Amino acid sequence: MAGKRKKSVIPGFGLTMGITTGYLGLIVLFPLACLFFQTLDVSLDTVQKTVFSGRALAAFGLSFGASFAAACVNTVFGFLVAWVLVRYTFPGRFLVDAMVDLPFALPTAVAGISLTFLYAQNGWLGKFLYGLGIPSVYSRIGVFIALIFIGLPFVVRTVQPVLVNFDTQVEEAAASLGASRFKAFTRVIMPEVLPSAITGFALAFARALGEYGSVVFISGNMPHRTEIVPLLIMTRLEEYDYLGAQILAVVMLVLSFCFLFLINFLQYWGQRHHRMQECVA
Amino acid sequence: MGIQIENISKFYGHFTALRDVSLDVQAGELVALLGPSGSGKTTLLRIIAGLESPDEGRVILSGEDAAYKNPRDRNVGFVFQHYALFRHMTVFENVAFGLKVRPRRDRLPKKEIFDRVFSLLKLVQLDFFAARYPAQLSGGQRQRVALARALAVEPKVLLLDEPFGALDAQVRKELRRWLKKLHEKIHVTSVFVTHDQEEALEVADRLVIMNNGAVEQIGTPEEIYHRPANPFVFRFLGDVNLFHCRTENGHYSFIGQGGDISDKDGSVRQVFIRPHLFDISLTPGNRESIQGSIQHINAAGPSVKVEIVSEWGGSVQVNIPQDRYQRLGLQKGMSVYLIPLQMSTFDETLPTEEQP
Numbered sequence: 001m002a003g004k005r006k007k008s009v010i011p012g013f014g015l016t017m018g019i020t021t022g023y024l025g026l027i028v029l030f031p032l033a034c035l036f037f038q039t040l041d042v043s044l045d046t047v048q049k050t051v052f053s054g055r056a057l058a059a060f061g062l063s064f065g066a067s068f069a070a071a072c073v074n075t076v077f078g079f080l081v082a083w084v085l086v087r088y089t090f091p092g093r094f095l096v097d098a099m100v101d102l103p104f105a106l107p108t109a110v111a112g113i114s115l116t117f118l119y120a121q122n123g124w125l126g127k128f129l130y131g132l133g134i135p136s137v138y139s140r141i142g143v144f145i146a147l148i149f150i151g152l153p154f155v156v157r158t159v160q161p162v163l164v165n166f167d168t169q170v171e172e173a174a175a176s177l178g179a180s181r182f183k184a185f186t187r188v189i190m191p192e193v194l195p196s197a198i199t200g201f202a203l204a205f206a207r208a209l210g211e212y213g214s215v216v217f218i219s220g221n222m223p224h225r226t227e228i229v230p231l232l233i234m235t236r237l238e239e240y241d242y243l244g245a246q247i248l249a250v251v252m253l254v255l256s257f258c259f260l261f262l263i264n265f266l267q268y269w270g271q272r273h274h275r276m277q278e279c280v281a
Numbered sequence: 282m283g284i285q286i287e288n289i290s291k292f293y294g295h296f297t298a299l300r301d302v303s304l305d306v307q308a309g310e311l312v313a314l315l316g317p318s319g320s321g322k323t324t325l326l327r328i329i330a331g332l333e334s335p336d337e338g339r340v341i342l343s344g345e346d347a348a349y350k351n352p353r354d355r356n357v358g359f360v361f362q363h364y365a366l367f368r369h370m371t372v373f374e375n376v377a378f379g380l381k382v383r384p385r386r387d388r389l390p391k392k393e394i395f396d397r398v399f400s401l402l403k404l405v406q407l408d409f410f411a412a413r414y415p416a417q418l419s420g421g422q423r424q425r426v427a428l429a430r431a432l433a434v435e436p437k438v439l440l441l442d443e444p445f446g447a448l449d450a451q452v453r454k455e456l457r458r459w460l461k462k463l464h465e466k467i468h469v470t471s472v473f474v475t476h477d478q479e480e481a482l483e484v485a486d487r488l489v490i491m492n493n494g495a496v497e498q499i500g501t502p503e504e505i506y507h508r509p510a511n512p513f514v515f516r517f518l519g520d521v522n523l524f525h526c527r528t529e530n531g532h533y534s535f536i537g538q539g540g541d542i543s544d545k546d547g548s549v550r551q552v553f554i555r556p557h558l559f560d561i562s563l564t565p566g567n568r569e570s571i572q573g574s575i576q577h578i579n580a581a582g583p584s585v586k587v588e589i590v591s592e593w594g595g596s597v598q599v600n601i602p603q604d605r606y607q608r609l610g611l612q613k614g615m616s617v618y619l620i621p622l623q624m625s626t627f628d629e630t631l632p633t634e635e636q637p
Contacts, residue, residue, distance in 0.1 A: 169365040172332050173427075175352040176359040177379035177434055187382065191369040 032253060039250050042243060050247045055223050056232060062140060063229040064255070067208035070147035074204045075197055078155025085156070086163040100156050103149055108213025115146055116217045138220030143228060146218045147208040154207060155200030162196040195267055202263040209256050283308045283470060284329060284438060289338035291324055291494075298324045299335070300494045309468040311461075313475055313485035317517065321494040322474045326440050329472065330359045343437055355438075358431030358469075362443040364423045366415040372426050373411040376401055379434035401429040404463070421452040428460075432467070441473035445480065453477075457484050478518050482506060490514050512627050515553050522559075522597050524552045524571070526626070535571050538595040553625040557584065557600040560620045561609060570618040573597060575611060587611065589619065 039047075050056060085097055103111065119126040119136035129136040136142055166189065174184040212230040219226040227235075229252050236245035284306040291299040299321045306312050314322035327333040329340055331352035340347045347355055367375050376398045380389055389397070402408040405425040415423055424444055431439060444460070445453040461484050464471055475481050481488050482502040490497040490505065490513075498510040509515040525537035527548050536549065562570065573589040576596070585606040589597045599619060611617070 167363070167365060169361045169363065170367060172352070173359065173361060173365040173430075174367075174378070174382075176330055176332070176355075176357060177382065177430065178353045178356075179378070179382040180353065183382045187378075188367055 035246060035253070036250055039243075039246050042247060046243065047247055050244045051251055055227070056229075056248060058224045059227045059229045059232045060251075060255070062143060062227065063209060063252075064259070066140060066143045066147055066228070067205050067211075070144055070151055070208050071201050071205035073148050074151040074155050075201045078152055078200060078204070079159050079193070079197055081152070082156045082159040082163055086160060100153050102153075103151075104153050108150065108211065109217070111149055112146060112214035112217030115149060115214060116142075119145060119218065137218050138222070138226065140219075140226055142218040142220070143215050143226060146214040147211060150211055150214055151204030151208050154203035155197060158196045158200035158203065159193060162193050166192060198263065198267040202260060202267075205263070206256065206260055209252075209259075283310075283343065284472070285341040286325070286329070287339050287341065289325070289328060289335045289340070291321070291328065291333065292336050297494050299328075301338070302491075302494070302496055303338075304489060304496065304499065306470060306472060308470050311464045311471045311473070311484065311486045312489060313473055313481035313487070314489050314491055315475055315478060315481040315517070316491035316497075318476060319493075320491040322476075322489075322491045323442055324494075325491070326442055326472060326474050329438070330357050330440050331355050332359070356434070356436050358434065358436030358439045360424070360427050360431050360439070360441040360444050362446045364415070364420075364427045364447075366423055366426055366430070368415050371412050371414055372402070372407060372418070373398055375415070375426055376429045376433050378430060397433065398429075401433055404432075404466075405429045419452075420448045421456055424448065424456065428463075432469070436469065439469045439471040441471065443474050443476070445477075446475070453480070460484060482518075490517065492517075509625070512551070512553065515625060515627075520556050520598055522554045522556065524554065526550050526552045526624075534569060538591055538593040538597075550626045552621075553627075554621050554623070556586070556598040558621060558623045559597075559599045559601070560622055561587065561599060561601055561605070561611065562618045562620055563609065563615075565618050566620065568620050570620045571597070572616070572618055575613055575615045575617060578606075578611060578613060580606065585611075589617065591619075 081100065085093065085100075116137055117123050119129065119142065121127070121130045121137070123137075126136050134141060136145060170188055171184055174188045175181075179187070210230065212228075212234070215228055216231055219228065219231075221227050221231055229248060233245045233248050233252075236242075236248065284304075286302060286304040286306075289299055289302045290297070302321070302325060304312075304325075314325060316322045324333060328335050329342075331347065331350060334348075342350075342355060342357070352359075367378065370378065377394055380394045380397065383389075388394075399408055399411070402411055405428060407422060407425055407429070410418060410422065415426065418426065424447075428441075428444070445456050448456065457480050473484070482505075485502060487499065487501055488505050489499050492513050498505060498514045500508075505514065506518055509518060515521060523539055524535050525539070526533045527536050528550060529548060535552075565572075571591055573591040575587060576590050577588040579586040580603070584600040584602055587599045587601065587606075589599055591597050597619065
């Protein structure tokens with residue numbers, strides 16, 4: 001008895017942990033590490049020239065800027081869509097619910113082509129937007145539009161289950177305590193939903209950063225103006241500048257990781273901060 | 282401060298949740314709505330709170346028609362069965378919520394909110410837990426937080442929807458005694474819903490017995506227990522045995538058992554006898570009795586529960602005192618005679634729950 005190892009109540013820790021790390025290592029870590037190590041022996045000078053060229057900086061700026069803006073828009077409207085789908089019953093609700101996933105399933109090139117047709121100067125929507133002086137294709141706005149399209153499902157699908165599980169009696173309690181609809185929403189519903197909305201934001205943001213297929217059609221790919229980083233990497237590859245492509249890829253990887261880490265940390269910190277505030281009050 | 286409910290009906294499609302319910306709750310009274318699940322008691326409570334609207338009839342709170350008043354303007358405290366606490370807030374924040382969400386012009390200063398919340402937390406004996414989150418409390422403690430939260434806004438009426446329904450038996454008993462004491466201290470007009478007749482009889486000043494969306498009887502616990510208006514109320518308030526009895530010239534004789542009476546010549550009546558209102562005898566004696574044999578004995582508890590198969594083949598529940606059981610030396614399989622100590626009859630024309 002004395003020599004027996006202590007056993008956890010939940011069996012299989014060793015096995016599942018082993019498979020998890022092995023799998024993650026093989027599928028995610030190994031390819032990324034290879035990419036990373038291949039660029040290690042590159043001189044700093046080359047890195048600087050590749051990354052800090054005006055064209056690359058503009059591409060990074062556009063990629064992160066448009067992704068961030070699109071993720072913000074998706075968070076607001078995705079929340080709204082989730083709210084409507086959960087809170088109200090209306091004919092065709094299941095159809096709308098299924099439609100939300102379309103940007104997931106559609107080949108991104110298809111999305112890019114149809115968006116370009118729609119928003120082009122003589123397209124159905126483009127006609128009006130150009131009339132208002134908004135160039136909706138072959139511009140940064142076009143990139144922004146495409147990224148909104150592909151990021152929508154993430155926020156909807158992360159917020160929806162939280163809203164479904166939200167106990168409506170809690171809202172009724174708030175109402176019976178004299179809270180207005182607005183106060184019940186901001187003080188009772190939002191704190192419950194916010195973490196999932198931030199998760200949805202992070203997913204939409206990450207998806208937008210990596211998006212390539214739909215953007216290349218609508219952006220026009222003008223260097224310094226409407227070129228995104230994934231496209232710049234493709235261009236480098238086509239020019240047989242493998243090293244340049246690799247360096248850009250690694251920088252993209254590190255920056256994306258930093259951003260996602262920051263968002264996760266924000267989410268964690270936000271909840272903690274919230275909790276501490278409650279304690280002090 | 283009182284509540285008048287006038288001819289309220291509520292329909293969900295074809296289902297009638299409430300049918301012409303009227304009720305007067307006096308100021309400072311503690312009234313229990315008692316009934317089986319689906320009897321409409323919770324719907325009635327939610328209508329009083331304004332969480333549902335009646336299809337017919339009206340609710341008058343403190344002499345004012347509440348028809349067009351939002352829940353938030355009714356000044357009604359509501360306590361939910363599953364607490365419905367704000368789980369991202371501490372106990373303190375939960376109780377303070379109702380005071381903090383008031384429009385700025387009628388909001389109390391911070392210091393007063395703090396004092397009010399702490400005096401309420403003392404009242405519910407949770408002042409030491411002010412900084413905890415609901416998840417860190419037991420069920421009974423959570424319900425006390427919910428109660429303090431409802432009382433914080435000084436409601437004119439306190440409504441409790443099966444407040445102890447989700448708690449275990451021991452905590453239930455403790456909390457309902459505590460609620461009774463609390464009500465004696467603060468005397469807020471209160472209505473609480475329960476399906477537990479013992480709870481209702483113990484806590485309430487008056488009981489409203491509901492069934493199928495209608496009121497069956499209203500009265501004090503004593504009235505209801507000793508003078509139930511109809512078979513439904515009788516059966517709902519505790520275990521009961523049903524027999525058929527033939528009455529002739531003031532004499533009666535047992536002729537059968539069960540709910541339905543096959544013989545309809547007018548002299549047969551349905552008789553209700555509670556388990557503790559039987560005596561067991563080993564000999565027939567000279568009083569009208571029911572013959573049977575003992576099928577099961579459970580001597581654990583304040584009284585001995587004996588299950589007997591009657592001469593008509595049905596089962597009869599009998600509770601006798603421990604000493605009586607010892608003296609008789611009852612054993613499984615013994616043949617015995619049941620002597621009713623008190624019987625209740627209702628005219629068959631009175632509605633029973635078997636009738637649609």
